[in-house]
Amino acid sequence: MASRHLSRSVVLQTLFECDMQGSLDTRAPDVLERNLKEFSHGDVDVPFAKSLLKNVLAKKDDVDAVLVKAAPEWPLEKIAPIDRNVLRIGLYELLFGDKSAVPPKVALNEAIELAKSFGGETSGKFANGVLGTVYRDIGEPGKEKES
Numbered sequence: 001m002a003s004r005h006l007s008r009s010v011v012l013q014t015l016f017e018c019d020m021q022g023s024l025d026t027r028a029p030d031v032l033e034r035n036l037k038e039f040s041h042g043d044v045d046v047p048f049a050k051s052l053l054k055n056v057l058a059k060k061d062d063v064d065a066v067l068v069k070a071a072p073e074w075p076l077e078k079i080a081p082i083d084r085n086v087l088r089i090g091l092y093e094l095l096f097g098d099k100s101a102v103p104p105k106v107a108l109n110e111a112i113e114l115a116k117s118f119g120g121e122t123s124g125k126f127a128n129g130v131l132g133t134v135y136r137d138i139g140e141p142g143k144e145k146e147s
Contacts, residue, residue: 004102005110007049008089010035012114014053015085028057056092063091070133071126083123086115090131095138108135 014032018024032053036044056063067087068076076084090111093102102110108131115127 003043004045004048005113006040006043007045007052008110008114009117010039010044011049011053011056012082012085012089012118013039015056015088016082016118019081019085024060025057028053052089052092055096056088059092059096060088063088063095066091066095066134067130070130070137080120080123082119083115083126086111086119086123086127087130089114090127091134094131094134104135104140108132 011032014028014035015024017031017035018026018028021027029050032049036046036049040046064076067079067084071079079087090107093107093110094104097107108128111131112124112127116124119127
């Protein structure tokens with residue numbers, strides 16, 4: 001079975017590489033293709049990865065605006081590039097993604113796990129704080145179903 005977690009990891013690596021090179025909007029699809037060949041080994045949900053990358057890039061300005069509001073003491077350019085791109089994925093899935101395919105709690109958990117795996121010592125806590133703030137601000141979708 002193809003792994004969406006691994007798909008998110010490959011998308012994160014793609015976003016990070018392109019962000020560091022200043023080519024986020026132009027080279028990302030080509031870099032994703034290369035990364036899928038290099039890292040997937042058949043375990044990646046390729047349609048999900050391509051859709052996630054396309055949609056994160058399409059909503060990047062909206063997501064970045066939310067990120068700036070959710071972490072006002074951290075200007076976007078001061079956030080570590082890996083953390084910035086983890087948050088772009090998490091915020092996209094939380095705010096704009098298909099909630100029936102990826103429930104909000106799953107989007108939060110996946111982003112936090114990516115931050116812990118790829119980021120620095122405090123990346124998981126930072127991602128948890130930012131995403132938790134946004135999750136509470138939008139009314140904790142799905143919480144009423146848990147009760």
